[in-house]
Amino acid sequence: MSIKMKFELLPNEIFVECFQYLNAPDIFNSFDRLNYHFHTLIRNSPLHLNFQQFKKSLFNEFCQTILTNPEIKQNIISLQLSNESTCGQIQSFLSLISLNEFIHLRSLSLIDINDENDEQLLSMLSLLSNLDCFSCTCSEYKTLKIISVLTKSKIRMLTVPQFNFNSTSVYKTMSITSLTISNCDLSDLCQLFKYTPMLKYLKCEHFYNSQITDDELNFTNTNIVYLQKLIIDSSSAKFQVLELLLKRISNLKIFSIFAPNVLELIDANRWQHLIESSLPYLHTFNFNFGYYAHHSYNEKLIKFQQFQTDFWHKQHHWYTNYEIEGFTALIYTLPYVWNEYTLTSTMNRYNDSLISYSNEFDNVKNLFLCTKAIKNNSPCFFRNIQSLILIN
Template sequence: MKFESLPNEILLDYFGYFNALDLFYAYDGLNYRLNKLIRILPLHLNFQYANKSKFGEFCRTMSLNEELRNQIYALHLSNQETDFQIEAFLSFLSLNQFINLRSLSITETDSIDSTKIISMLSSISKLQTLSIISSDFPFNTINETLFIKNLTIFYCFLNELYQLLQHMPLLKYLNIQCLNDDGYSYDTNRLSNTPCAIHLKELIIGDLQCTFMNFKIFVKQIPNLQILTISTRKNRDMFEANLWEHLIRISLPHLITFDFNFGCIYDCIDDCIYGCIYGCIYKRYLYKYMFDEF
C-alpha cells in the first residue's frame, strides 16, 4: 500500500510522533490532503538543537499564522548549544499567543529572558506542565497564582520552594534535581500552619542538600504525598532510620512508596540498612533503597 493511500486516522497517528518543526519541513506543501491533515493535528514543538535557519523560518510562519499557533500544545525552548534561541523566539512571539499550550519546557535561559517568561506564565490559561532546567531562573520573583499541576526544576533553594508552593496550589507532581537549604535553619513559627501543597502526590529530589530538620519542617506542607523519591550523598544527617520512620508516620500518613538512594561511607551502611528495613516492615510500605559506598 502506498503512503498516500493510508486512511486519515493512520496518518494522523503517524504524524503525532513528529516534532512540529520536522513535520512541516517534511510534509507541508506536498499535496492538498497532507496540508489539511497536518493543520488539524495537535502539535508538540521542540526547538532544542534546532537548525538556526529552520528555527527562524518557523517562528516567522507562526507569528503570521494564528491557526498554527493554536495547534501547539507543547513547546520546548533552549539556549543549550544554540545562539540566544529563547531571546530570538521572544522577539517573534509572546508565550500568551499560544492559547492551547499545556506544556512548556525551558532549558538554559538567562536572567533577562527568565523575567520575561515569568511575566507571561499567568496569562497562559491552559498551562499545566512546566519544566525549567536552568540554574539561572529567579523563582523567587513569581508572585502570581499559577495553575500548574506538574513542575520540573533544576535547582532550587528551600525558601524559594516554599514560595513556589504558595503560588502553585494545584501542584500534583514535583521533580527537583537539586534542593538546597543554603545552610539556613527554618523556624516553624514563621511558616503557615495550613499546608500549601495539599494536592501534591509525587515528589522527586535528585540531590537533597538539606538538614533532616529542615526537610522535616518542609514535608508538613505536603501531607497527602503518596510517592517520595530522594537521593543524597555524604549527608550523615539523613542516616537515622528511626527519624525517617517517625517522619513518615506523623507527617506523611498517605505515603505508599519511598524510593531513596543514600550515599555514605562504608562503616555506616549496616545500621542504616537494618534500621530502614525494620521501618519498611513495620509500616508495610513499598520501599526501595540503594546505598553507594565511599
C-alpha cells in the same frame, strides 16, 4: 488472494496520534510532498515544534515554511526555542513571527533567554491567554518579569530557575498545579506554598540545607493538602529540614530524593517514625543516600540492614541494595530510578535477598564504567544506555 494494505488508507486519527510524538519539521519533511491528502492533513493537525539543538539552516528553512503557510500557526500547540549553542535563536524567531499568532499555543519553553528584545518578548507573552505550560531558563530578575506578565494566562505547569519572593503579588493570581524549580531551600518553599495552594507536583533540582528560622518553625502550622508528588533531584538538607517539610505534606503519595553526602539521612528508624506519624498515604519512596566516613565495614552494614525490616519489606514493599567501596557507601531503593550510575571494579554490592530485579537499571541512561569492571559474568545489566564513559 492477497490483500495489500496501503499506508495512506489508514484512518486520519492514527496519523494525528502519531504526529504527537514527532517534531513538526520532521513531519513536513516526511509527509508534505507525498500527496494532497497528507499535504492537507499535516496542515490541519496539532503540531509540536521544538527548535532546541536545531541547525541554523534547518531553523531558517522551517521558519520560511511557516511564513509561506500561515495556517500552520494556528495548529502549533507547543513551541520550544533555545539560545543555547545557537546564534540568538529566540530573537531570530521573534523577529519573524509573533508569539501571539499561535492562537492555540498551550506549551512554551524558552531556554537561555538573554537581555535582547526584552520588551518585545514581554508584550507577546502577555497575550498568550491560553497558555497552560511554561518553562524558561534565565536570570532571577528576568524570571520575575516574565511570570508577572503571565498572570492573565491559565498556567498550571511552570518550570523556572528560582523565585524572588519580594514580589508576592505575582503568585496570588496563579493556580499552579505543577512546579519545577532549579534552586531552593526550606525558606523558599515556605513562601512558595503560601501562593500556590493548588500545587500537586513539585520538583526541586537542588534543595539546599539552611538554618531553621522562626518563620520556618511557624511553617508547621501550614498544611499543603493537594501536593501528592515531591521529587528532589539533589539535596544537601539535614534530616530536621526535610522533616519540617514532609510533616506539612500529609497527603504525599510519591517521594523521591537523591542525597549523596548527608550521613544522618541513613537512619531507617527515624524515617519509619516520620512516615508512620506524618505520611499515611505514601506508597512510593525512592531514595539514594550516600556518605563518606571512616566507619568500619560492619558499622556501614548495620546502618544499611536497618532498611530491610518488616516495615520496609512487608508493610510497604520497599526494597534496597547497598554498595560499599572504601570509605564511601550508598544505599538506594529498587528499581533504581535515577538516570546516571557509576560501576567500579572495587565496589562491593549487596542485593536484597528477598527480591530479584532483572530490570533494576532500566532507567539508567548515562553509565560511568570502570574498565576493570568489564567482565562476562557481571550481575549488572544496562539495557537502555545512551551515554557510556569509560574510566580507569
